[in-house]
Amino acid sequence: MNRESLETRLRAIGAARYHDKHPFHHRLHGGACTPDQVRAWVINRWAYQAAIPMKDAAFLSRCSDPAMRREWRSRIEDHDGGVDEGGGLRRWLKLAEAVGLDPDYVASGQGILPATQFAVDAYIRYVRDMPLLQAVASSLTELFAPSIHERRIEGLLEHYDFANPDSLSYFRKRLSEAPKDVAFGLAWVLEHADSPEKEDMACAALTFKTDVLWAQLDAIWGAYVEPGRIPPGAWQPGEGML
Numbered sequence: 001m002n003r004e005s006l007e008t009r010l011r012a013i014g015a016a017r018y019h020d021k022h023p024f025h026h027r028l029h030g031g032a033c034t035p036d037q038v039r040a041w042v043i044n045r046w047a048y049q050a051a052i053p054m055k056d057a058a059f060l061s062r063c064s065d066p067a068m069r070r071e072w073r074s075r076i077e078d079h080d081g082g083v084d085e086g087g088g089l090r091r092w093l094k095l096a097e098a099v100g101l102d103p104d105y106v107a108s109g110q111g112i113l114p115a116t117q118f119a120v121d122a123y124i125r126y127v128r129d130m131p132l133l134q135a136v137a138s139s140l141t142e143l144f145a146p147s148i149h150e151r152r153i154e155g156l157l158e159h160y161d162f163a164n165p166d167s168l169s170y171f172r173k174r175l176s177e178a179p180k181d182v183a184f185g186l187a188w189v190l191e192h193a194d195s196p197e198k199e200d201m202a203c204a205a206l207t208f209k210t211d212v213l214w215a216q217l218d219a220i221w222g223a224y225v226e227p228g229r230i231p232p233g234a235w236q237p238g239e240g241m242l
């Protein structure tokens with residue numbers, strides 16, 4: 001198999017399994033979520049946001065090539081930012097505030113669904129423990145993220161009062177951050193997956209990652225949409241409000 005057909009395979013995995021197809025996203029972007037369902041999503045998605053720079057730090061700790069570390073380290077900067085201006089994490093907390101949640105509550109990680117936490121922890125462990133090829137390939141869901149971010153900005157602005165350029169600044173900023181990350185990651189995977197076995201490994205990593213994303217939304221759906229069974233210890237509507 002050549003580079004082009006590996007890229008075609010990777011894109012087909014996204015087309016079949018990326019979480020833009022999850023019914024929770026259709027509901028969110030289409031304006032059908034209740035305010036508490038939006039809050040549940042903001043609280044749980046914090047777990048993912050908080051895990052991203054940790055998995056990138058785990059990645060850097062395994063990376064012996066300074067040139068590659070130089071490429072990768074901006075991912076941590078994107079999310080953590082500097083003391084004064086902050087980064088993606090601080091922008092996420094603006095969204096939390098806009099939907100009426102206390103940003104300190106959200107940042108504490110309290111109330112996160114167990115399945116969400118298990119999924120994001122699995123992602124950190126995967127990047128820490130698997131061969132570098134799979135660690136890089138698992139980030140390639142970002143190939144598909146800009147289009148969901150665009151749809152989200154458009155859908156939230158159309159349907160929800162809390163949405164404005166400030167509260168949605170997280171997503172707007174990702175539109176320029178993600179493409180540079182994924183251009184490097186994709187080129188690296190296409191270069192290093194130089195045998196059929198390695199191509200399969202790259203595809204398995206991307207499939208794993210689509211599961212990490214899908215499982216988080218399934219957990220939200222089960223707890224806060226249908227059947228609405230909130231696990232012990234998870235966020236109850238009314239908690240953590242401003």
Ligand SMILES: O=C(O)c1cc(C(=O)O)c2c(n1)C(=O)C(=O)c1cc(C(=O)O)[nH]c1-2
Nearest residue numbers: 052138139140141142144145148149174213
């Ligand atoms: O809103 C989304 O649907 C979405 C998806 C993903 C993704 O595909 O993993 C990321 C993001 N957002 C995101 O904002 C982000 O910073 C990010 C980093 C990564 C990664 O795996 O390194 N994925 C994603």
